[in-house]
Amino acid sequence: PARLHLSDLDAAMIGAFLEHLETERGNAVSTRNARLAAVHSLFGYAAVHAPEHAEVISRVLAIPPKRCDRAIVSYLTATEIDALLAAPNRATWHGRRDHALLVLTCQSGLRVSELIGLDCQDAHPGAGGGHVRCHGKGRKNRATPLTSRTAKVLRVWLAERDGHPRDPLFPTRAGGRLSRDAIARLVAKHATAAATACPSITAKNVTPHTLRHSAAMALLHAGIDTSVIALWMGHESPESTQAYLHADMTIKQRALARVTPPDTKPGRYRAPDALLAFLDTL
Missing domain, CATH: 1.10.443.10 (Intergrase catalytic core)
Structure with a gap:
C-alpha cells in the first residue's frame, strides 16, 4: 500500500473494491457504505492538498452510496x-x-x-x-x-x-x-x-x-x-x-389519538333493498 499513488486509486479501482466487499466478503450494504464514506473523507482531504489530481478525485467523490434498509432502533424499557x-x-x-x-x-x-x-x-x-x-x-x-x-x-x-x-x-x-x-x-x-x-x-x-x-x-x-x-x-x-x-x-400513538377516525363500520358492504331492486330492473 505504501507504493500506491493517488492516481492509482481511480473510480474504477474504488468501485471494484466496493464490489469485492459485497460479493466476495459478504459484507452488508451498510458496511459497503461505511467504507465508501471513509474513502470520500480521504479524497475530500486530497482535494485540498493534491489539486493536480482533481479529475480522479472528483470521479471518486461522485460514487454514490447504495440505498439500504434501516433497522428500527432497539432499546430497553x-x-x-x-x-x-x-x-x-x-x-x-x-x-x-x-x-x-x-x-x-x-x-x-x-x-x-x-x-x-x-x-x-x-x-x-x-x-x-x-x-x-x-x-x-x-x-x-x-x-x-x-x-x-x-x-x-x-x-x-x-x-x-x-x-x-x-x-x-x-x-x-x-x-x-x-x-x-x-x-x-x-x-x-x-x-x-x-x-x-x-x-x-x-x-x-x-x-x-x-x-x-x-x-x-x-x-x-x-x-x-x-x-x-x-x-x-x-x-x-x-x-x-x-x-x-x-x-x-x-x-x-399520541398523534393517532388526536386524529378523528373515519366514520365507517366494520364488515362487508350491504346494499339497501331499494338499490338491489333498481339493479334488477336494468
Whole structure:
C-alpha cells in the first residue's frame, strides 16, 4: 500500500473494491457504505492538498452510496433497565464495578469508546448530581450531567476504586482498561441474568449500544427536544436523532389519538333493498 499513488486509486479501482466487499466478503450494504464514506473523507482531504489530481478525485467523490434498509432502533424499557441494573452481584468487586458502569451507561448514553477512556478525574459526582467529562467521537470533549442516583453510585464506586486521577474509572482486576469486547461480554452476561426476572429482554440483542439507545429514548419519552438529545448524545447533527422518533411508538400513538377516525363500520358492504331492486330492473 505504501507504493500506491493517488492516481492509482481511480473510480474504477474504488468501485471494484466496493464490489469485492459485497460479493466476495459478504459484507452488508451498510458496511459497503461505511467504507465508501471513509474513502470520500480521504479524497475530500486530497482535494485540498493534491489539486493536480482533481479529475480522479472528483470521479471518486461522485460514487454514490447504495440505498439500504434501516433497522428500527432497539432499546430497553424502564422495567428492563431496572432488571439489568439489579443483575450484577454487588457482593463482589466485579459486580460493584459492573453495576456502576451499567448505571452510568444507561443514564448518560456514553459510547463504548468513551466509557473505556474515562479516568477517575473525569467523574464529578456532586451532591446535587454532578457530571462526567468524556473525549467523544470526532475528538470532541463534552460534559454529561448526572442524576442524583447515578452520582451516588459513582461516589461509592470512586471511594472503593481509590485510584489516581489518571487511572481508568472502570478497570480490570489488574488495573488496566477494559476492552470493547470485555464491556460487550459483561453487558451480555448481565442481560442474560436479567432475563430471568424480566423475560422480555430475551427477545432483544442487548449490547452496549443498546444501552446508549435506551438513554436517548428515556430523554425522548421525558419530552426533551431532539436538538438537546443530539447535544447530550454527542451527535454531529440533530438528524441522527431522528431514528429515535421512528422507534418511539408512544409519540405515534399520541398523534393517532388526536386524529378523528373515519366514520365507517366494520364488515362487508350491504346494499339497501331499494338499490338491489333498481339493479334488477336494468
